[in-house]
Amino acid sequence: MPDETELHDEPSAPGPALAVRGLYKAFDAKVAVAGVDLTVPAGSFFGLLGPNGAGKTTTLSMAVGLLRPDAGRAWVLGHDVWADPVLAKAQFGALPDGVRLFDRLSGPELLAYTGLLRGMDPAVVDQRAAELLDVLTLTEAGRTLVVDYSAGMKKKIGLACALLHAPRLLVLDEPFEAVDPVSGALIRDILSRYVAGGGTVVFSSHVMEVVERLCSHVAILDAGTIKAVGAVDEVRAGRRLEEVFVEAVGGRTATGDELAWL
Numbered sequence: 001m002p003d004e005t006e007l008h009d010e011p012s013a014p015g016p017a018l019a020v021r022g023l024y025k026a027f028d029a030k031v032a033v034a035g036v037d038l039t040v041p042a043g044s045f046f047g048l049l050g051p052n053g054a055g056k057t058t059t060l061s062m063a064v065g066l067l068r069p070d071a072g073r074a075w076v077l078g079h080d081v082w083a084d085p086v087l088a089k090a091q092f093g094a095l096p097d098g099v100r101l102f103d104r105l106s107g108p109e110l111l112a113y114t115g116l117l118r119g120m121d122p123a124v125v126d127q128r129a130a131e132l133l134d135v136l137t138l139t140e141a142g143r144t145l146v147v148d149y150s151a152g153m154k155k156k157i158g159l160a161c162a163l164l165h166a167p168r169l170l171v172l173d174e175p176f177e178a179v180d181p182v183s184g185a186l187i188r189d190i191l192s193r194y195v196a197g198g199g200t201v202v203f204s205s206h207v208m209e210v211v212e213r214l215c216s217h218v219a220i221l222d223a224g225t226i227k228a229v230g231a232v233d234e235v236r237a238g239r240r241l242e243e244v245f246v247e248a249v250g251g252r253t254a255t256g257d258e259l260a261w262l
């Protein structure tokens with residue numbers, strides 16, 4: 001584990017939307033995140049790419065205050081996520097991994113509950129909830145409990161909860177996973193408009209095309225460390241992002257001899 005004194009300086013004002021310094025997390029002997037520094041500029045569309053098990057979920061969970069790091073710090077719009085959690089958490093909306101939701105509620109109930117927890121005016125919550133359910137095609141689900149939603153519907157209601165209080169930063173773990181192509185296109189549109197309007201999005205993915213199409217900035221994470229980071233064009237340096245990714249994470253190619261029994 002790195003010594004806290006080795007950490008880089010705190011991000012200076014006017015700060016980035018999200019900054020993490022020296023994030024480190026081990027689960028017993030397994031080091032999941034091995035000292036990650038990231039600076040997400042305000043107004044950027046930032047993709048965190050990495051193969052399975054790279055540490056994306058662990059990094060984002062620590063960045064939004066859902067998982068306590070063994071070392072390191074995180075700031076949202078200048079507010080320390082661990083020292084000043086109430087203020088920091090008011091600044092962003094998060095879609096956590098596995099969509100940890102109060103799923104014994106219907107979609108409208110979950111949105112109402114989320115809005116009231118955030119101290120929002122009930123009339124505003126009702127109006128925004130109806131609009132979000134409509135735009136995300138969840139109105140038809142009616143009183144169905146979220147626990148009985150499909151995986152893609154759970155992603156969408158989780159996204160609706162993250163958007164409800166109109167935060168300036170969204171931190172989304174695999175927002176496109178399990179959603180159908182129509183919903184995927186819809187979510188891309190919503191997020192693109194949100195960024196065009198001055199918001200900042202950070203999301204994790206393994207889908208290169210989505211990151212290449214949407215993002216202004218990218219970080220490639222592998223084995224708990226950042227292998228490349230910067231504006232997408234800088235990281236790509238004239239190549240396809242997939243090539244850079246495979247090179248960065250040491251991709252393996254099939255020789256044709258594997259699984260000969262299959």
Ligand SMILES: Nc1ncnc2c1ncn2[C@@H]1O[C@H](COP(=O)(O)OP(=O)(O)OP(=O)(O)O)[C@@H](O)[C@H]1O
Nearest residue numbers: 027030031032050051052053054055056057058059
């Ligand atoms: N609660 C936990 N207990 C033990 N090990 C964990 C725990 N959470 C994560 N890990 C381990 O930490 C490593 C990083 O996991 P993480 O979920 O952050 O990766 P990821 O990049 O999000 O992967 P994926 O793309 O497959 O979702 C993995 O080796 C995983 O097994």
